[in-house]
Amino acid sequence: MSQIPTPPAGQDNAADDDVVALLMRQHGDIRNLLDDVEHAEGDERREAFRRLVRLLAVHETAEEEVVHPFARRSLPGGEQVVDERLAEERAAKETLAALDDMDTDDPKFLPRLQALRADVQAHARAEERYEFIHIRRSTDAAGLAAMARAVKAAEMMAPTRPHPGVESAAANVMVGPVAALMDRTKDAVRKAMGKDG
Ligand SMILES: [Fe+2]
Numbered sequence: 306m307s308q309i310p311t312p313p314a315g316q317d318n319a320a321d322d323d324v325v326a327l328l329m330r331q332h333g334d335i336r337n338l339l340d341d342v343e344h345a346e347g348d349e350r351r352e353a354f355r356r357l358v359r360l361l362a363v364h365e366t367a368e369e370e371v372v373h374p375f376a377r378r379s380l381p382g383g384e385q386v387v388d389e390r391l392a393e394e395r396a397a398k399e400t401l402a403a404l405d406d407m408d409t410d411d412p413k414f415l416p417r418l419q420a421l422r423a424d425v426q427a428h429a430r431a432e433e434r435y436e437f438i439h440i441r442r443s444t445d446a447a448g449l450a451a452m453a454r455a456v457k458a459a460e461m462m463a464p465t466r467p468h469p470g471v472e473s474a475a476a477n478v479m480v481g482p483v484a485a486l487m488d489r490t491k492d493a494v495r496k497a498m499g500k501d502g
């Protein structure tokens with residue numbers, strides 16, 4: 306059985322009820338982690354990079370399971386909007402995979418990290434502009450909250466910073482291949498949406 310850390314008490318905020326606010330907060334967390342990786346060295350950089358890889362994997366998986374299918378169904382021109390976002394996500398994943406095979410002390414690491422940053426930020430801006438804004442207009446508060454719950458279940462798989470008491474449980478899911486993490490994330494999201502596997 307894989308262990309899923311529980312949310313730290315007192316961390317809840319308005320983003321809990323609004324999937325768009327929650328995903329935009331994660332975009333901010335991803336930007337901060339990119340900064341952390343860039344500015345840290347040695348083991349600290351390695352650790353920050355693991356957190357970044359995990360958050361990106363969990364964030365994109367949650368989007369693919371929760372908001373992209375909704376946008377495809379519900380937005381005018383949704384098919385094309387989502388196909389373009391998926392193409393950007395694939396490109397970012399390829400850059401991420403290349404980085405993931407590299408030692409964080411490698412002199413080529415930082416230039417590749419900059420390439421990842423450019424891809425990830427362009428993708429986040431496109432999502433916010435062409436997808437998220439329209440999702441907010443196309444659904445009611447209950448719909449936003451239901452999608453937020455599913456994304457929240459995914460987020461528990463990717464702690465972005467140490468939380469006392471959560472860290473030991475989180476440590477159990479900090480190791481292991483990214484593909485396995487994505488599978489566990491999908492399971493958690495589908496469970497939260499009331500779907501089977
Ligand atoms: Fe995305």
Ligand SMILES: [Fe+2]
Pocket residue numbers: 328332364368429432
């Ligand atoms: Fe995103």
